[in-house]
Amino acid sequence: MKFGIVVFPGTWSDRDCHYAIHDVLGGGADYIWHKETSLFGYDCVVLPGGFSYGDYLRAGAIARFSPVMREVERFAMSGGVVIGICNGFQILCEAGLLPGVLLPADHLQYRCQWVNLRVENNSSPFTSGCHKGQVLKIPISHYEGNYYADEATLQELESNEQVVFRYSTASARITSAANPNGSLHNIAGIVNREGNVLGMMPHPERACEAILGSTDGNVIWESIVEYYQRRSG
Amino acid sequence: MNITKEDLDKVALSEEEYGLIIQGLGREPTEVELGILGSLWSEHCGYKHSKPLLKLLPSKSKRVMVEPGEENAGVVDIGDGLVVVMKMESHNHPSAVEPFQGAATGIGGIVRDIFTMGARPIALMNSLCFGPLSQVHNRYLCNGVVDGIAAYGNCLGIPNVGGEISFSECYSTNPLVNVLCLGIAHEGELVSSSAGGEGNLLMLAGADTGRDGIYGASGLASRTFGGDQELRPTVQVGNPFLEKLLIEACLELARTDWIVGMQDLGAAGLTSSAIESAAKGGCGLDLDVLKVPRREENMTPYEVMLSESQERMLLIVKKGYQDRVKALFDHWEVPSVVIGQVTGDGMAVIREGEEITAEVPVSLLSSPPLYRPRARKPSWLGEVQSFDARSVPDLKPRQCNPTLLQLLSSPNIASKEAVYRQYDHQVMNNSVVLPGSDAAVLRVKGTRKGLALTTDSNGKYCYLDPFVGGVIVVAEAARNLVCSGAEPMAITDCLNFGDPEKKEVYYQLRECVKGIARACRELQLPVISGNVSLYNEARDGAIYPTPVIGMVGLLDDVSTCCTTSFKDEGDLVFLLGEVLSRDEGRDGLGGSEYLEMSHGLVRGRPSIDLALERRVQRCLLEAIRAGLVKSAHDCSHGGLAVTIAESCIAGNIGFRGGISCRLEEQPEGETKATSADVRLDSVLFGERQSRIVISLTRSALVKLSRITRKWRVPLAFLGEVGGQYLVVEGYLDLPLARAKKSWKGGLPRALSGNA
Numbered sequence: 001m002k003f004g005i006v007v008f009p010g011t012w013s014d015r016d017c018h019y020a021i022h023d024v025l026g027g028g029a030d031y032i033w034h035k036e037t038s039l040f041g042y043d044c045v046v047l048p049g050g051f052s053y054g055d056y057l058r059a060g061a062i063a064r065f066s067p068v069m070r071e072v073e074r075f076a077m078s079g080g081v082v083i084g085i086c087n088g089f090q091i092l093c094e095a096g097l098l099p100g101v102l103l104p105a106d107h108l109q110y111r112c113q114w115v116n117l118r119v120e121n122n123s124s125p126f127t128s129g130c131h132k133g134q135v136l137k138i139p140i141s142h143y144e145g146n147y148y149a150d151e152a153t154l155q156e157l158e159s160n161e162q163v164v165f166r167y168s169t170a171s172a173r174i175t176s177a178a179n180p181n182g183s184l185h186n187i188a189g190i191v192n193r194e195g196n197v198l199g200m201m202p203h204p205e206r207a208c209e210a211i212l213g214s215t216d217g218n219v220i221w222e223s224i225v226e227y228y229q230r231r232s233g
Numbered sequence: 234m235n236i237t238k239e240d241l242d243k244v245a246l247s248e249e250e251y252g253l254i255i256q257g258l259g260r261e262p263t264e265v266e267l268g269i270l271g272s273l274w275s276e277h278c279g280y281k282h283s284k285p286l287l288k289l290l291p292s293k294s295k296r297v298m299v300e301p302g303e304e305n306a307g308v309v310d311i312g313d314g315l316v317v318v319m320k321m322e323s324h325n326h327p328s329a330v331e332p333f334q335g336a337a338t339g340i341g342g343i344v345r346d347i348f349t350m351g352a353r354p355i356a357l358m359n360s361l362c363f364g365p366l367s368q369v370h371n372r373y374l375c376n377g378v379v380d381g382i383a384a385y386g387n388c389l390g391i392p393n394v395g396g397e398i399s400f401s402e403c404y405s406t407n408p409l410v411n412v413l414c415l416g417i418a419h420e421g422e423l424v425s426s427s428a429g430g431e432g433n434l435l436m437l438a439g440a441d442t443g444r445d446g447i448y449g450a451s452g453l454a455s456r457t458f459g460g461d462q463e464l465r466p467t468v469q470v471g472n473p474f475l476e477k478l479l480i481e482a483c484l485e486l487a488r489t490d491w492i493v494g495m496q497d498l499g500a501a502g503l504t505s506s507a508i509e510s511a512a513k514g515g516c517g518l519d520l521d522v523l524k525v526p527r528r529e530e531n532m533t534p535y536e537v538m539l540s541e542s543q544e545r546m547l548l549i550v551k552k553g554y555q556d557r558v559k560a561l562f563d564h565w566e567v568p569s570v571v572i573g574q575v576t577g578d579g580m581a582v583i584r585e586g587e588e589i590t591a592e593v594p595v596s597l598l599s600s601p602p603l604y605r606p607r608a609r610k611p612s613w614l615g616e617v618q619s620f621d622a623r624s625v626p627d628l629k630p631r632q633c634n635p636t637l638l639q640l641l642s643s644p645n646i647a648s649k650e651a652v653y654r655q656y657d658h659q660v661m662n663n664s665v666v667l668p669g670s671d672a673a674v675l676r677v678k679g680t681r682k683g684l685a686l687t688t689d690s691n692g693k694y695c696y697l698d699p700f701v702g703g704v705i706v707v708a709e710a711a712r713n714l715v716c717s718g719a720e721p722m723a724i725t726d727c728l729n730f731g732d733p734e735k736k737e738v739y740y741q742l743r744e745c746v747k748g749i750a751r752a753c754r755e756l757q758l759p760v761i762s763g764n765v766s767l768y769n770e771a772r773d774g775a776i777y778p779t780p781v782i783g784m785v786g787l788l789d790d791v792s793t794c795c796t797t798s799f800k801d802e803g804d805l806v807f808l809l810g811e812v813l814s815r816d817e818g819r820d821g822l823g824g825s826e827y828l829e830m831s832h833g834l835v836r837g838r839p840s841i842d843l844a845l846e847r848r849v850q851r852c853l854l855e856a857i858r859a860g861l862v863k864s865a866h867d868c869s870h871g872g873l874a875v876t877i878a879e880s881c882i883a884g885n886i887g888f889r890g891g892i893s894c895r896l897e898e899q900p901e902g903e904t905k906a907t908s909a910d911v912r913l914d915s916v917l918f919g920e921r922q923s924r925i926v927i928s929l930t931r932s933a934l935v936k937l938s939r940i941t942r943k944w945r946v947p948l949a950f951l952g953e954v955g956g957q958y959l960v961v962e963g964y965l966d967l968p969l970a971r972a973k974k975s976w977k978g979g980l981p982r983a984l985s986g987n988a
Contacts, residue, residue, distance in 0.1 A: 009474070009477075009478055009565070009566055010388070010474050010477055010478070012389070012390025012477070012660060013390070013660070015661070016660065016661065016662045019662050019678075020662070023678075050390060051387070051388040051390075051473070051474060051477070053474060054388060054472070054473065054474025054475075054477075055388070056474065109654075109655050110383050110384075110387055110655045110656075110657075111654055111655065112387075112654055112655070112656060112657045112658055112659060113654050139659050141387070141657045141659065141660065143387075203659075205662070206659050206660075206662060208662065209662075211665055211676060211791065211792065212659075212662060212663075212664065212665065213667075
């Protein structure tokens with residue numbers, strides 16, 4: 001299977017994603033420049049982190065109009081697996097592929113730190129290798145990651161089990177102290193209703209080797225590969 | 234043209250220098266020529282007061298490939314076909330005027346210095362000094378600078394892996410903002426900044442040119458200025474998004490054979506970048522300011538040439554390749570345009586369409602007069618150096634707990650997490666040791682190697698003794714790298730001083746440089762790049778003389794790297810290096826954080842034994858490489874008690890020890906604590922050099938002793954790791970959580986004005 005890593009002007013997690021998928025896990029991965037108009041040949045599309053267009057407007061608000069995004073929408077509608085990380089999550093929300101928005105952090109500062117994520121749903125293509133309640137140690141690096149949606153949307157997310165990751169303590173407790181940015185319901189990652197589009201603020205591609213402090217991010221890429229193999233096998 | 238003293242002041246030239254210009258040209262200069270000369274002959278570009286001193290610094294080693302001044306940054310070989318490119322630069326004056334943009338564009342500038350050479354920037358670090366945070370203006374400066382660094386660096390996707398922040402009254406209104414960037418490249422990929430090849434084209438890529446930053450080099454950075462002037466228009470505004478695109482485009486260009494050189498536009502804008510590359514290539518140039526894309530109307534040739542608009546690059550393109558270069562930049566959505574060409578006659582010709590507005594020999598522009606100002610030892614120096622510890626009362630045992638907590642929460646010692654967590658320090662997947670340790674460690678992808686990086690300064694020591702202070706700063710930086718298991722490799726320095734035309738300031742500059750040079754020779758470290766920032770004068774006179782040392786070290790196997798944190802219950806803790814001594818002035822109180830905090834005194838004389846320092850470093854490095862050391866933490870700032878507390882906090886595990894008042898060396902090289910009449914404050918909080926607190930398993934002790942004996946380095950037993958208390962029997966007894974709260978809370982409280 002092949003991952004396609006979209007590069008917008010200002011994207012910087014593209015190389016880290018490529019490193020984790022290709023160099024660490026031995027998977028196939030190519031870069032896709034944002035002006036491309038075809039996603040033919042890709043099995044999973046990655047929207048990586050960074051500051052697309054400098055994020056001078058609302059984060060992700062300009063990137064969602066890049067030519068490639070029309071294809072990403074079509075790809076997602078037809079059941080293709082899409083993962084948006086950090087800026088990628090913001091772009092997916094701006095594009096309407098995921099509900100809600102990512103506001104500036106409640107403390108109004110950029111934060112780069114390790115966080116713990118509790119896996120809430122292990123039936124998604126992104127988490128099938130986890131067990132429910134498992135805690136993943138993965139870093140965040142963002143300013144606008146404070147998940148917000150209206151009450152009805154939140155209800156729907158919860159009742160459909162669309163919340164995939166929540167900020168937690170190392171012992172899997174959901175507390176406000178474990179929430180690094182003020183996200184409602186400690187939400188760190190959600191999927192769409194169909195379950196094939198994931199947006200998450202933390203950076204799994206950074207938790208890819210023991211020497212970097214954690215390998216917990218790899219399970220997400222491995223789950224995607226396994227999902228693909230199951231589907232095509 | 235009728236030149237007045239005011240006109241000359243505006244470009245920071247003296248009447249004597251004006252005479253030299255007339256002599257060199259054989260006529261009076263035009264307005265544009267005068268502006269160009271003023272910038273290039275400024276301290277910032279021309280180093281006219283510091284160049285003779287800088288020659289004292291050793292700049293060679295078997296690893297050094299590019300020495301200071303040859304290119305935009307120094308280069309060292311790390312093997313495996315890879316080279317490391319490094320430079321540090323100051324952005325003090327712009328940050329004093331507009332902290333956010335001043336610091337942000339400082340990052341932009343130093344990053345350009347690295348990718349200009351064809352190297353990918355992989356790490357940023359910064360050394361910051363501010364006045365006390367109790368003053369609202371200093372909080373404004375500090376928060377603004379940190380925000381600016383975060384905003385620019387985070388957007389670029391280059392990890393900011395650490396650095397230092399310190400606070401002292403002398404930096405009020407004149408903060409120091411020194412930023413370091415490290416890049417990596419394959420050996421054959423480096424790009425020169427020199428122009429050459431008659432008929433080759435000069436292309437300008439990146440941002441349009443505006444009126445921002447005119448007089449930046451000659452005005453802001455090269456003289457002192459009063460408080461009431463509105464100087465904000467001389468500060469540039471950064472666009473990190475464009476810089477990110479420039480990085481990618483220029484690195485792609487560097488892999489082609491379409492160019493002969495590349496040079497960023499920094500201080501004095503197009504003027505210095507074009508002239509410097511022509512000077513390096515020994516050629517001339519002819520450029521037309523009408524071809525320079527502008528963001529404002531009616532700009533004069535003078536303004537175009539001296540604008541310091543950010544995010545611009547000068548490309549020296551082989552004739553016939555301009556269309557390919559343009560296509561490459563078009564792909565990255567970055568504008569690029571031909572503005573002139575390389576000539577063979579050694580003249581810099583600036584034209585506005587048909588009209589020539591400046592025509593000056595490149596050799597005249599690039600050879601500013603050099604000065605050796607007169608130095609005078611400050612009359613007050615003897616007085617501040619004389620310090621008799623008997624003039625202050627020793628601590629009583631019951632005062633030890635509160636004193637330690639107070640020190641841990643003082644902004645100079647407290648955790649800097651509140652700052653560095655705002656910087657992305659993990660992007661690029663190389664960060665092995667994160668900010669907060671003695672040095673940052675990055676792995677080098679595709680190899681087993683690692684790079685350790687640190688910045689160090691100690692303005693107070695340099696104020697008390699410029700020569701010894703200079704020695705200590707280098708020694709401490711090297712010690713920090715060694716504590717992480719790295720072999721120190723090369724230095725980049727920023728020399729931050731006051732007005733060099735004052736004899737006392739020049740004395741400080743000269744002595745500090747001599748001290749740095751002395752330590753470099755002893756520790757066999759070359760200075761490969763750097764920058765000089767003079768005229769740092771606050772309300773009450775010059776800042777502390779503050780040389781900042783950036784140092785990179787190499788680990789052959791990054792998995793052997795060592796951190797400051799205590800690890801496991803039962804590990805033994807030792808002090809490696811200099812033991813206590815009752816010799817005059819060796820109590821470590823002079824210049825210490827403790828003495829200033831508890832007694833309000835900045836006095837005394839720091840000291841160091843360089844030969845011992847070198848042995849301590851060699852000894853520790855050998856022990857770490859042999860896998861004997863579980864933690865190592867440089868014991869300097871705040872003294873022994875603070876160092877132990879920091880290792881406890883970092884490892885979230887306690888310590889129990891029985892240091893009484895004296896550590897005496899035993900014949901077998903291992904020492905035991907015995908009580909004697911040494912001062913308590915000196916033992917716990919005195920600051921001495923060449924000391925490292927290490928921890929190890931019991932079984933490693935025999936092997937370690939063998940190594941310490943070989944290097945003739947004292948080793949003193951301090952105690953054991955374990956529990957959740959920090960205990961030094963009879964003196965300290967604190968729950969770890971309490972120490973941690975003070976250490977973590979100090980800076981956030983001060984930054985929010987609630988100290």
